[in-house]
Amino acid sequence: MEYLTRIYMYGGVSVKDVESSKFIKAYAEHLKRGDKFKEPSWVDIVKTGFTKELSPYDRDWYYIRAASILRRLYIRPFTGVGGFKKIYSKKNKIRVKPSHYNKGSGKIPRSILHQLEKIGIVKKTKKGTRKVTSLGRKEMDAIALKIHKETQPNKKEEIDEIDELNEIIEENKEETKEEEKEEEKEKEN
Structure with a gap:
């Protein structure tokens, strides 16, 4: 009980303390409302991976994917584009043939990470991987605190x-x- 009172009193809530789906939706809305993060022109026609037949139905899928990538970077820093290709991979099941493992698209996480770098939320390390900056952590924790107060x-x-x-x-x-x-x-x- 003391732990809960300390979280509520002092605001020590991080992204890890909030349900992932609620955080991703809230941060996607935050990115959509902002002027700095824009979706590219190819968003409505691109597939998210080799295993997909069509582009996503949701119009805001790019913002949701960006929020998901940013949450993953928060929890597990120093992840590169190859890591995100593995995270968003899927088995390709084609009728009678055995299923095969296929990685996700690399263009989508790469373009998202480039835009987040321009904003200043993510920075590139010497090894080529990325991590969330202190400004990005503050912004994400503020949204997490807002969600925590609404849900609790x-x-x-x-x-x-x-x-x-x-x-x-x-x-x-x-x-x-x-x-x-x-x-x-x-x-x-």
């Missing part, structure tokens, strides 16, 4: 309710002890 009930009220319940339980214990003492006195008499 008011902890202060919850703690007050728990304290009231503990007081009632203690009163009941005292009453039962008094009743037991009275019963013992009656048995002695």
